[in-house]
Amino acid sequence: MFFDSYDIVKELAEKTTTKTGLSVIVNFNDKEYKTGKKASNEFLEQMPVEFDDFIPKWNYSFKITTVIT
Numbered sequence: 001m002f003f004d005s006y007d008i009v010k011e012l013a014e015k016t017t018t019k020t021g022l023s024v025i026v027n028f029n030d031k032e033y034k035t036g037k038k039a040s041n042e043f044l045e046q047m048p049v050e051f052d053d054f055i056p057k058w059n060y061s062f063k064i065t066t067v068i069t
Contacts, residue, residue, distance in 0.1 A: 006028055009026075010026045010028070047062040047063070048062070048063055049061070049062055049063075050063050
């Protein structure tokens with residue numbers, strides 16, 4: 001599915017609710033990020049990546065192992 005504008009995506013997403021009344025707030029970040037940037041070994045040791053079984057290239061999370069005060 002393709003959309004003509006961000007506004008259409010925002011409008012459709014914000015119509016989403018759950019049975020318990022939770023709703024969606026949409027904000028777009030139009031900042032451009034450099035691609036190909038690699039995380040340092042130090043970062044990966046402190047924030048290990050946990051890859052999801054479904055499309056792990058796209059679905060992953062960082063599990064914080066230390067508390068920053």
